[in-house]
Amino acid sequence: MEMLIFLLFAALALGSSLVVVLHRNPIYATISLVLTLFCVAVLFVLLGAPFLGVLQVLIYTGAIVVLFLFVIMLLNVGREESHGAGQGLQIAGALGGAAVFFLLVGLALWRTGLPELHPLTADLVALKSLSRDLFTEYLLPFEIVGLLLLVAVIGATVVARKPPQDGPAASTANAEGAEL
């Protein structure tokens, strides 16, 4: 049963990630990314990390992908435009590099092997132990991540804000225009 679920969602994840990369329209690519992330969340649950699966669905598909869709629709980016010289060579190089990397990983796994897989322990799955670690041993990184999120919110707001009009002259000109 576990094998069946794994095979189903692994195939779905691979297929939808191919669609993410290959589809010309960013909106379809983003929707396909939702499917990939959901499949990875299911695999997290299979691997004994249900909390991370929930977080994955909440944060990625609930927040990040919605942000992506929002920006795509705001900018109205359509299909890709330019095809510079050497595009075919670039694609061939990237595909070749990816294939070589995958073969090397497969070879390393095949030659070295991995230790025996134990059955899932309650301690690994339990949210209580995870959160205890998070608030004792990993408290400093936790706080730093909170600070990082704050900085990112402020930075994103500042960067995406509409730039002010060029100096006071422009604003007075606007004011005059409004009066006229």
Next chain:
Amino acid sequence: MSVPIHWYLLLAAAMFCIGAAGALTRRNGISIFLSIELMLNAANLTLVAYSRLLDVRTGQLVVFFVLAVAAAEAAVGLALFIAVFRQRHTIDLNRINLMRW
């Protein structure tokens, strides 16, 4: 029947390769961003798989932090795209070449 952990690792490697190839070949800024998210997820899957294999929680905790950093990265990156789009009316990375050698 239990799933061998190799399969998770191979799946993660395949997803990472797909994402890397996409990030290297696409021209649209948003598409490259999507590919990077894909690569981040593949790395997360590897971390959780090793966490399961070695029966320690460290991998899961790292994935927790990666999720938070990915959220921050997406927010800032998309804000940058909006700012660039205001200036140049495109996010085609072949045309954003002011700082390119």
